[in-house]
Amino acid sequence: MKLNAPGSLNSLNQAQLQQESLLKKLATAKRINSAADDAAGLQIANQLSSSINAKAQGERNVYDGISLARVYEQGLQGINDNLGELNRLAxxxxxxxxxxxxxxxxxxxxxxxxxNIQQTIDNTEFGGKKLFDQDGALSFGTGSGSLSFNTVDVAAGLNAQNVFSIDLSSAAGAEAALGNIQQSLDYIGGLQADAGASINSFSSAASSLNGQQVAESAARSRIEDLDFARATSDKVAADILANTSVSVALQSRVQQQQALNLLA
Known part of the structure; x- marks a missing residue:
């Protein structure tokens, strides 16, 4: 007569392991909590997480670029307003x-x-960085590349038009000033157009990055997030199996004891 029931004990152990796994998944709301759950799925989910985080930072960088470009454009508008008044005076x-x-x-x-124009040039800055003091390009990483915003030495450009030395003491001086001021208005208007184009470009890039994050987050969710309905159903089945295994194990012990009593 067979006195042990390894089959029932093995079933009980397996049922308990399945219960623990399901409880962990239900607690974390994740289908994958370790490589043992789905090695390939975990690797893909980790790659997606890295890409999502990079794009999220890239989006923040781009929005910083948009904010800087708006400050730059607003400074140019202030200069344009003062040039308009100079034009009226001329x-x-x-x-x-x-x-x-x-x-x-x-x-x-x-x-x-x-x-006022000089003051605007001297004081227009973003995050402590002056925007009108030199020609250059500011780069903003997106995670898969970068966008650039060009800055210009506005004072040098206006000095070339003699804006800071206009003379209204005579009709001839006023006529000369009028031509210089008009050229300066055209110059500032061109810079504003460039800034506006950059803002639009940055906004489009930010929207694209956000869309990519949403798509990749959805893909990651499908891989690693738990199907609660299925997991709950599996948990009920595992509980039933565990209870059954316990009953079988107890019955086996009773039969074993009865057999020993008979042999005694």
Missing amino acids: VAAGNGIYGAQERAALQAEADQYTA
Whole structure:
């Protein structure tokens, strides 16, 4: 007569291991908690997580670039507004009825506007970085490349148009200033157009990065996230199997004891 029941004990052990695995999955809401659960799936999920994190940082970088470009463009708009006022004064200085006193008043007002322009150039910055003091390019990594935003030495560009030395003391000076101011307006307008194009480019890149993150997150979720309905059903089945295995093991022990009693 066979006194041991290894089959029932093995079934009980397997049922308990399955219960522990299912409980862990239900607790973490993850189908894959270790390489033992799905080695290939874990590797793919880890690669996706790395890519998602890189794109998330890249998106933050791009939005920093957008913020910087907007500050840059707003600074240019401030300069443009002051140039517009200078243009008005230059037109006013061409009025033949103005005498020396009136032209001196116009010049004083013009000097204030040029001081405003210089102040804007000196004080426009982002994160402590001045934006109008030199020609250059600022790069913003996306995780799979980079985007660049070009900055310009605005003071040098305006100095080339003699904006900071306009003279409204005479009709001839006012006429010359008018031409210089118009060229400066065209120059600043071109820089604003470039900044606007960069903002649009950065916004498109940020939207693309966000879309890629959503798609990759969905793919990772399908690989590693738990199907609660199925896991709950499997847990019920495992509980039934465990209870049955316990009953079989107890019955085996009773039969073993009865057999020993008979032999005694």
